[in-house]
Amino acid sequence: MDISDLDSQKLDVLTEIGNIGAGNAATALSKLLGKKVEMNVPKAEVLGFREVAGLLGGAELPVACVLLSVDGDLKGIIMFILECSAARGLLDMLLTFRCEENGMLFTELEVSALKEIGNILASSYISALSTLTGLRAMPSVPDFAVDMAGAILSVPAIEFGKTGDSVLFIKTEFFEGSNRVAGNFLLVPFVESYNVLLKALGVITDE
Amino acid sequence: MNSVTVGMADLNVLKHPGVLVTLGLGSCVGIALYDRRTKVIGLAHIMLPYSYQAKNNSNIAKFADTAIYKLVEEMEKLGAHRASIVAKLAGGAQMFAFESSNELMRIGYRNAAAAREILEQLGIPVVAEDTGGNYGRTIELYSDTGKLRIKTIGHGIREI
Incomplete structure (x- = not known):
């Protein structure tokens, strides 16, 4: 299957996957922060x-x-992506002390905390997906960067560039009401996984 | 001044006076060409090294090899002479460590290497380069002097 074969029905199913995964991840984030976390429709x-x-x-x-x-x-x-100010807000909620400000850069401890949040979100998301589909999926250790959105998003784009000229993103926006912290959670399944996913969900059958 | 933005997997050329800009280069490479005699400039934002390595290679601006040939051709249409064209390269970073552990391995490095190889085949000298590292770059190519301005987050601004 190619990315151009994704019709609106298949995209709807993928949106629903995002819904289930992100719902689980939002609950995990909420527990971690001890605050209510809301999400937009993926x-x-x-x-x-x-x-x-x-x-x-x-x-x-x-x-x-x-x-x-x-x-x-x-x-x-x-990918769990936040504007730098939102990442600061998230750290303020999570850490009981405030690290020294140094502009857009984060200290080692702050990076470590953000990675751990990403790790928890991703693991909850993937575990909900695995339970739903019966598919095995393992997230790697988290990696971190602070940079221009274009440069960051070119990472999945290049992977897709090998086979086509577009990228599928399943995007969910999270936000924590009172402190206005918002972040985007992106699941970018590779083209080879579309068949696997849609088959596991019974949307398509063996050809 | 005429300023034109070049997107990801895109290329453009223009005649003096003008600026060609591409935003947020990560592992992608910006190939900036400048004809010293006619002040015609060209800029490509490539994502992958060689078109023959990809299953779908219809988008010629996506690959270093096909993009450079196309860029030179378009510049010649505007009156540029290949003999007086020089090149500058920027980008080709490795944004995340994980890239080194899978097949996206060192794609930035490979992109820059492919660009150098194709430029050499065409006899176009690479007069300056700002590639590698682990950060993104925005670049602006000016037609008056062929200077390439590089902006980063946390790694300064420079001109090459």
Whole structure:
């Protein structure tokens, strides 16, 4: 199956996957922070390369990103992306002390905390997906970068560039009401996993 | 001044006066060409090294090899002469450590290497380069002097 074979019905199913995964992840984040965490309705979107950078509000927007690769029956990338100010807000809620401010950069401890949040979110998301589909999927250790949104999003885009000219993102927005912390959770399943996923959910049968 | 933005897997050329810009290069490489005589400039934002290694290679601006050939051709249409074209490269970073552990391995490095190889085949000298590292870059190519301005987050601004 190719990315162009994803019709609106299949995209709806992928959106629902996002819903179940992200719902579980939001609960985990809420427990971690001891605060109510809300999420928007996930969206499965197929974007051309020229639209990719706009997914998060501009190619040059500085963002903090926790990235994990997913391997097993299901292959892809998971990214938890926040604007730098939102990442600061999240750290303020999680850490009882405030690290020294140094602009957009984060201290080692802060990076470690953000990675752990990404790790918990990704694991909850993937575990809900595994339970639902019966597919085996393992997230890698988390990796972290603070950089321009365009440069960060080029990582999944390049992977998709080998086979086509667009990328499928299953995007969910999280936000914590009172402190206005918002983040985006992106599941980017690789093309080879579409069949596997849709078959496991009974949307398509063996050809 | 005429400023044109080049997207991901995209290329463009223009005649003096003007600026070509591409935003947020990660592992992608920005290939900036400048004809010293006619001040025609060209910029490509490539994602992958060689078109023959990909299953779908219809988008010529996506690959270093096909993009460079196309860029030179388009510049020649605007009056540029290949003999006076010089090149500058930027980008080719490794944004995440995980990339080194799977087949995306060192794609930034491979992109830059492919660009150098193709430019050499065409006899176009690479006069300056700002590639590698683990951070993104925005670049602006100016037609008056062929200078390439590189902006980063946390790694300064420079001109090459």
